Amino acid sequence: MAAPAVPASLTRPKVDLYSDTVTRPTAGMRKAIAEAEVGNEQAHEDPTVNRLQDMVAELLGKEAAVFLPSGTMCNEIAYRVWCDHGDEIILDETGHALHFEAGGPAALAGTMTRTVRGVRGIFTGSDVDAAIRPKNRHAPRQKLISIENTANLGGGAIWPLETVKDVAAAARRHGLKLHMDGARLLNGVVASGISANAFAADCDSVWIDLSKGLGCPVGGVLAGSADFIEEAWRFKHQFGGAMRQAGIVAAAGVYALEHHVEQLADDHTRARRFAEGIAAVKGVRVAANEIDTNMVYFQVDDTGIDAPAFSKRLMAKHGVRIGALGGRLRAVTHLDVDDADIETAIAAVRAVAAG
Protein backbone atom coordinates (compact mmCIF):
# COMPACT_ATOMS: atom_id res chain seq x y z
CA MET A 1 0.00 0.00 0.00
CA ALA A 2 1.31 3.43 -0.91
CA ALA A 3 2.30 5.59 2.03
CA PRO A 4 -0.12 8.46 2.60
CA ALA A 5 1.15 11.77 1.26
CA VAL A 6 2.88 13.71 4.01
CA PRO A 7 1.24 17.12 4.38
CA ALA A 8 3.74 19.90 3.61
CA SER A 9 3.44 21.09 7.20
CA LEU A 10 4.83 17.74 8.42
CA THR A 11 7.87 17.43 6.17
CA ARG A 12 11.10 18.14 7.98
CA PRO A 13 12.51 21.58 7.27
CA LYS A 14 16.00 21.84 5.77
CA VAL A 15 16.68 24.72 8.14
CA ASP A 16 14.51 25.00 11.22
CA LEU A 17 14.53 28.43 12.87
CA TYR A 18 11.06 27.96 14.32
CA SER A 19 12.27 27.80 17.92
CA ASP A 20 15.18 26.69 20.06
CA THR A 21 12.88 23.92 21.31
CA VAL A 22 13.28 21.92 18.09
CA THR A 23 16.73 20.51 18.90
CA ARG A 24 17.26 16.78 19.10
CA PRO A 25 19.59 15.27 21.70
CA THR A 26 23.20 15.01 20.54
CA ALA A 27 25.06 11.68 20.54
CA GLY A 28 26.83 12.65 23.79
CA MET A 29 23.55 13.52 25.43
CA ARG A 30 21.93 10.27 24.31
CA LYS A 31 24.87 8.35 25.81
CA ALA A 32 24.45 10.22 29.10
CA ILE A 33 20.73 9.38 29.05
CA ALA A 34 21.43 5.70 28.36
CA GLU A 35 23.95 5.44 31.18
CA ALA A 36 22.00 7.45 33.78
CA GLU A 37 21.74 6.07 37.28
CA VAL A 38 18.10 6.27 38.31
CA GLY A 39 15.77 5.79 41.27
CA ASN A 40 12.45 7.08 42.60
CA GLU A 41 12.71 10.86 42.37
CA GLN A 42 9.64 11.34 44.59
CA ALA A 43 11.56 9.79 47.47
CA HIS A 44 14.67 11.82 46.49
CA GLU A 45 16.27 8.49 45.56
CA ASP A 46 17.18 9.34 41.99
CA PRO A 47 20.87 10.32 42.07
CA THR A 48 20.76 11.97 38.64
CA VAL A 49 17.73 14.12 39.48
CA ASN A 50 19.35 15.04 42.80
CA ARG A 51 22.55 15.99 41.02
CA LEU A 52 20.73 18.16 38.47
CA GLN A 53 18.79 19.93 41.21
CA ASP A 54 21.99 20.57 43.18
CA MET A 55 23.76 21.90 40.09
CA VAL A 56 20.96 24.35 39.32
CA ALA A 57 20.57 25.46 42.93
CA GLU A 58 24.27 26.25 42.97
CA LEU A 59 24.22 27.94 39.57
CA LEU A 60 21.40 30.22 40.71
CA GLY A 61 22.70 30.71 44.26
CA LYS A 62 19.60 29.27 45.93
CA GLU A 63 19.13 26.81 48.79
CA ALA A 64 17.27 24.23 46.74
CA ALA A 65 15.79 23.37 43.36
CA VAL A 66 13.20 21.01 41.90
CA PHE A 67 13.21 19.29 38.50
CA LEU A 68 9.94 19.76 36.60
CA PRO A 69 8.65 18.45 33.27
CA SER A 70 8.41 21.89 31.64
CA GLY A 71 9.16 25.57 31.94
CA THR A 72 5.45 26.28 31.98
CA MET A 73 5.12 24.17 35.12
CA CYS A 74 8.01 26.11 36.70
CA ASN A 75 6.09 29.37 36.22
CA GLU A 76 2.73 27.96 37.24
CA ILE A 77 3.98 26.22 40.37
CA ALA A 78 5.84 29.35 41.46
CA TYR A 79 2.68 31.40 40.98
CA ARG A 80 0.69 28.81 42.94
CA VAL A 81 3.17 28.86 45.82
CA TRP A 82 3.31 32.65 46.08
CA CYS A 83 -0.37 33.47 45.48
CA ASP A 84 -3.82 32.61 46.78
CA HIS A 85 -7.00 32.78 44.73
CA GLY A 86 -7.88 36.40 43.96
CA ASP A 87 -4.30 37.65 44.39
CA GLU A 88 -2.59 39.58 41.65
CA ILE A 89 0.66 39.17 39.72
CA ILE A 90 2.35 42.18 38.10
CA LEU A 91 4.10 41.37 34.83
CA ASP A 92 4.97 42.86 31.47
CA GLU A 93 2.22 42.97 28.84
CA THR A 94 4.35 40.71 26.62
CA GLY A 95 4.85 38.05 29.32
CA HIS A 96 4.93 34.39 28.25
CA ALA A 97 2.67 33.38 31.13
CA LEU A 98 0.09 35.90 29.98
CA HIS A 99 -0.08 34.78 26.35
CA PHE A 100 1.19 31.23 25.99
CA GLU A 101 0.39 29.23 29.12
CA ALA A 102 -3.28 28.59 28.37
CA GLY A 103 -4.55 30.90 31.10
CA GLY A 104 -2.54 28.97 33.70
CA PRO A 105 -2.16 31.84 36.19
CA ALA A 106 -5.96 32.12 36.40
CA ALA A 107 -6.77 28.42 36.06
CA LEU A 108 -4.12 26.97 38.36
CA ALA A 109 -3.22 29.70 40.83
CA GLY A 110 -6.53 31.60 40.62
CA THR A 111 -4.70 34.86 40.12
CA MET A 112 -5.42 38.14 38.43
CA THR A 113 -2.67 39.62 36.27
CA ARG A 114 -1.86 43.32 36.10
CA THR A 115 0.28 44.26 33.15
CA VAL A 116 2.81 47.02 32.80
CA ARG A 117 4.17 48.33 29.51
CA GLY A 118 7.91 47.85 29.44
CA VAL A 119 10.36 48.36 26.61
CA ARG A 120 11.17 45.07 24.84
CA GLY A 121 9.60 43.22 27.79
CA ILE A 122 11.70 45.06 30.38
CA PHE A 123 10.10 47.36 32.93
CA THR A 124 11.33 49.41 35.89
CA GLY A 125 10.70 49.94 39.58
CA SER A 126 8.69 53.06 38.83
CA ASP A 127 6.46 51.03 36.44
CA VAL A 128 5.81 48.77 39.43
CA ASP A 129 5.09 51.78 41.67
CA ALA A 130 2.50 52.97 39.14
CA ALA A 131 0.81 49.54 39.13
CA ILE A 132 0.40 49.32 42.90
CA ARG A 133 -3.18 49.28 44.14
CA PRO A 134 -4.43 50.71 47.41
CA LYS A 135 -4.42 48.14 50.20
CA ASN A 136 -8.07 47.83 51.13
CA ARG A 137 -10.71 45.14 51.13
CA HIS A 138 -11.97 46.11 47.65
CA ALA A 139 -8.74 45.62 45.74
CA PRO A 140 -7.12 42.32 44.79
CA ARG A 141 -4.09 41.59 46.94
CA GLN A 142 -0.89 42.07 45.01
CA LYS A 143 1.63 39.38 45.85
CA LEU A 144 4.14 38.87 43.09
CA ILE A 145 6.15 40.50 40.32
CA SER A 146 7.10 38.17 37.47
CA ILE A 147 9.91 39.12 35.08
CA GLU A 148 11.23 37.27 32.03
CA ASN A 149 14.96 37.21 31.35
CA THR A 150 15.60 37.03 28.45
CA ALA A 151 12.28 38.47 27.25
CA ASN A 152 10.86 36.33 24.46
CA LEU A 153 8.41 38.74 22.81
CA GLY A 154 10.93 41.47 23.63
CA GLY A 155 13.20 39.87 21.00
CA GLY A 156 15.40 37.89 23.41
CA ALA A 157 16.28 41.10 25.26
CA ILE A 158 18.50 40.84 28.34
CA TRP A 159 17.45 42.66 31.49
CA PRO A 160 20.19 45.04 32.64
CA LEU A 161 21.26 43.86 36.10
CA GLU A 162 20.55 47.29 37.61
CA THR A 163 16.98 47.08 36.28
CA VAL A 164 16.47 43.70 37.97
CA LYS A 165 17.74 45.33 41.16
CA ASP A 166 15.48 48.35 40.65
CA VAL A 167 12.42 46.09 40.28
CA ALA A 168 13.56 44.00 43.25
CA ALA A 169 13.77 47.17 45.36
CA ALA A 170 10.21 48.05 44.27
CA ALA A 171 9.11 44.52 45.24
CA ARG A 172 10.57 45.02 48.71
CA ARG A 173 9.04 48.51 49.02
CA HIS A 174 5.61 47.07 48.37
CA GLY A 175 5.98 43.75 50.20
CA LEU A 176 5.88 41.66 46.98
CA LYS A 177 7.86 38.57 45.96
CA LEU A 178 9.94 38.58 42.77
CA HIS A 179 9.89 35.66 40.33
CA MET A 180 12.16 35.31 37.30
CA ASP A 181 11.13 33.25 34.28
CA GLY A 182 14.62 32.29 33.17
CA ALA A 183 13.62 30.07 30.26
CA ARG A 184 16.60 31.59 28.44
CA LEU A 185 18.50 33.05 31.38
CA LEU A 186 21.68 31.27 30.32
CA ASN A 187 21.52 32.97 26.92
CA GLY A 188 21.48 36.26 28.83
CA VAL A 189 24.35 35.11 31.03
CA VAL A 190 26.58 34.04 28.15
CA ALA A 191 25.81 37.16 26.10
CA SER A 192 26.24 39.67 28.93
CA GLY A 193 28.98 38.06 31.00
CA ILE A 194 26.81 38.64 34.10
CA SER A 195 26.57 35.46 36.19
CA ALA A 196 23.34 33.54 36.69
CA ASN A 197 23.94 33.97 40.40
CA ALA A 198 24.00 37.76 40.06
CA PHE A 199 20.82 37.85 37.95
CA ALA A 200 19.04 35.54 40.42
CA ALA A 201 20.31 37.10 43.66
CA ASP A 202 17.34 39.41 44.20
CA CYS A 203 14.70 36.94 43.01
CA ASP A 204 12.67 34.82 45.43
CA SER A 205 12.13 32.18 42.76
CA VAL A 206 13.87 31.61 39.44
CA TRP A 207 14.13 28.80 36.90
CA ILE A 208 15.97 27.74 33.78
CA ASP A 209 14.66 25.71 30.88
CA LEU A 210 16.58 22.66 29.73
CA SER A 211 14.67 22.10 26.49
CA LYS A 212 15.59 25.36 24.75
CA GLY A 213 19.13 26.55 23.98
CA LEU A 214 20.58 23.79 26.16
CA GLY A 215 19.22 21.19 23.76
CA CYS A 216 17.51 18.73 26.13
CA PRO A 217 14.34 16.89 25.18
CA VAL A 218 12.41 17.80 28.34
CA GLY A 219 12.38 19.82 31.51
CA GLY A 220 12.99 22.90 33.58
CA VAL A 221 14.47 23.41 37.03
CA LEU A 222 12.90 25.81 39.54
CA ALA A 223 14.99 27.19 42.42
CA GLY A 224 14.44 29.18 45.60
CA SER A 225 14.63 28.89 49.38
CA ALA A 226 14.32 25.45 50.98
CA ASP A 227 10.82 26.36 52.22
CA PHE A 228 9.74 27.55 48.78
CA ILE A 229 10.97 24.34 47.16
CA GLU A 230 9.23 22.22 49.79
CA GLU A 231 5.94 23.90 48.85
CA ALA A 232 6.80 23.59 45.14
CA TRP A 233 7.14 19.80 45.63
CA ARG A 234 3.63 19.71 47.05
CA PHE A 235 2.26 21.36 43.89
CA LYS A 236 4.49 19.23 41.67
CA HIS A 237 2.46 16.29 42.99
CA GLN A 238 -0.84 18.17 42.77
CA PHE A 239 -0.23 19.26 39.16
CA GLY A 240 0.73 15.72 38.18
CA GLY A 241 4.37 16.57 37.56
CA ALA A 242 5.92 14.19 40.08
CA MET A 243 7.80 11.46 38.23
CA ARG A 244 9.60 8.22 39.09
CA GLN A 245 12.89 7.27 37.40
CA ALA A 246 13.21 10.79 36.03
CA GLY A 247 17.00 10.53 36.02
CA ILE A 248 16.60 9.22 32.46
CA VAL A 249 15.68 12.75 31.36
CA ALA A 250 17.52 14.65 34.11
CA ALA A 251 20.75 13.10 32.75
CA ALA A 252 20.29 15.22 29.63
CA GLY A 253 20.13 18.31 31.83
CA VAL A 254 23.32 17.42 33.70
CA TYR A 255 25.05 16.78 30.37
CA ALA A 256 23.77 20.06 28.89
CA LEU A 257 24.96 22.13 31.85
CA GLU A 258 28.38 20.57 31.46
CA HIS A 259 28.64 20.76 27.65
CA HIS A 260 26.11 23.09 26.07
CA VAL A 261 26.32 26.40 27.87
CA GLU A 262 29.30 28.03 26.16
CA GLN A 263 28.04 27.21 22.66
CA LEU A 264 25.10 29.57 23.26
CA ALA A 265 27.54 32.31 22.18
CA ASP A 266 27.62 30.73 18.68
CA ASP A 267 23.82 30.87 18.55
CA HIS A 268 24.01 34.59 19.32
CA THR A 269 26.64 35.22 16.64
CA ARG A 270 24.44 33.39 14.10
CA ALA A 271 21.36 35.35 15.12
CA ARG A 272 23.28 38.60 14.55
CA ARG A 273 24.55 37.35 11.18
CA PHE A 274 21.00 36.41 10.15
CA ALA A 275 19.68 39.84 11.18
CA GLU A 276 22.45 41.65 9.30
CA GLY A 277 21.86 39.47 6.23
CA ILE A 278 18.12 40.10 6.06
CA ALA A 279 18.47 43.80 6.96
CA ALA A 280 19.83 44.29 3.43
CA VAL A 281 16.72 42.70 1.84
CA LYS A 282 14.25 45.18 0.31
CA GLY A 283 10.97 45.27 2.23
CA VAL A 284 12.33 43.56 5.35
CA ARG A 285 12.47 45.56 8.57
CA VAL A 286 14.66 44.31 11.41
CA ALA A 287 16.37 46.08 14.28
CA ALA A 288 19.70 44.38 13.60
CA ASN A 289 21.41 46.38 16.37
CA GLU A 290 18.96 44.99 18.96
CA ILE A 291 19.90 41.32 18.71
CA ASP A 292 21.00 40.53 22.26
CA THR A 293 20.78 36.75 22.12
CA ASN A 294 19.33 34.04 19.84
CA MET A 295 16.10 35.60 18.56
CA VAL A 296 15.43 37.73 15.50
CA TYR A 297 11.98 39.25 15.07
CA PHE A 298 11.38 40.97 11.73
CA GLN A 299 8.62 42.51 9.68
CA VAL A 300 7.89 41.86 6.03
CA ASP A 301 4.75 43.96 5.35
CA ASP A 302 6.68 46.24 2.99
CA THR A 303 7.31 43.28 0.66
CA GLY A 304 3.55 43.14 0.01
CA ILE A 305 3.34 39.67 1.61
CA ASP A 306 1.95 39.29 5.12
CA ALA A 307 3.86 37.40 7.83
CA PRO A 308 1.88 34.11 7.74
CA ALA A 309 2.07 33.92 3.93
CA PHE A 310 5.78 34.78 4.00
CA SER A 311 6.37 32.02 6.55
CA LYS A 312 4.45 29.49 4.40
CA ARG A 313 6.43 30.38 1.26
CA LEU A 314 9.75 30.11 3.08
CA MET A 315 8.88 26.57 4.07
CA ALA A 316 7.11 25.42 0.92
CA LYS A 317 9.67 26.75 -1.57
CA HIS A 318 12.91 26.71 0.40
CA GLY A 319 12.42 24.28 3.29
CA VAL A 320 13.20 27.07 5.77
CA ARG A 321 10.88 27.15 8.76
CA ILE A 322 10.43 30.54 10.46
CA GLY A 323 7.25 31.07 12.46
CA ALA A 324 4.84 34.00 12.16
CA LEU A 325 3.89 35.49 15.50
CA GLY A 326 1.60 38.48 16.00
CA GLY A 327 2.26 40.01 12.58
CA ARG A 328 6.01 39.50 12.78
CA LEU A 329 8.30 36.65 11.85
CA ARG A 330 10.55 35.12 14.46
CA ALA A 331 13.76 33.24 13.74
CA VAL A 332 15.51 31.48 16.62
CA THR A 333 19.02 30.02 16.45
CA HIS A 334 20.01 26.90 18.37
CA LEU A 335 22.25 23.87 18.61
CA ASP A 336 20.98 22.26 15.39
CA VAL A 337 21.71 25.29 13.18
CA ASP A 338 25.12 26.02 11.66
CA ASP A 339 26.67 28.89 9.67
CA ALA A 340 25.68 27.39 6.31
CA ASP A 341 22.05 27.07 7.48
CA ILE A 342 22.03 30.77 8.30
CA GLU A 343 23.24 31.66 4.80
CA THR A 344 20.56 29.35 3.33
CA ALA A 345 17.91 31.09 5.45
CA ILE A 346 19.09 34.58 4.41
CA ALA A 347 18.98 33.57 0.74
CA ALA A 348 15.47 32.16 1.23
CA VAL A 349 14.22 35.39 2.81
CA ARG A 350 15.75 37.33 -0.09
CA ALA A 351 14.08 35.06 -2.67
CA VAL A 352 10.63 35.16 -1.05
CA ALA A 353 10.79 38.95 -0.60
CA ALA A 354 11.64 39.29 -4.31
CA GLY A 355 8.28 37.57 -5.03
Ligand SMILES: Cc1ncc(COP(=O)(O)O)c(C=O)c1O
Ligand atom coordinates in the same frame (compact mmCIF):
# COMPACT_ATOMS: atom_id res chain seq x y z
C1 LIG B 1 9.91 32.98 28.17
C2 LIG B 1 9.31 31.62 28.25
N1 LIG B 1 8.80 31.20 29.42
C3 LIG B 1 8.27 29.97 29.54
C4 LIG B 1 8.23 29.10 28.49
C5 LIG B 1 7.61 27.74 28.69
O1 LIG B 1 8.57 26.74 28.65
P1 LIG B 1 8.20 25.23 28.25
O2 LIG B 1 8.01 25.25 26.74
O3 LIG B 1 9.39 24.45 28.68
O4 LIG B 1 6.96 24.88 28.95
C6 LIG B 1 8.73 29.49 27.25
C7 LIG B 1 8.67 28.58 26.09
O5 LIG B 1 8.81 28.95 24.96
C8 LIG B 1 9.27 30.79 27.12
O6 LIG B 1 9.75 31.25 25.95
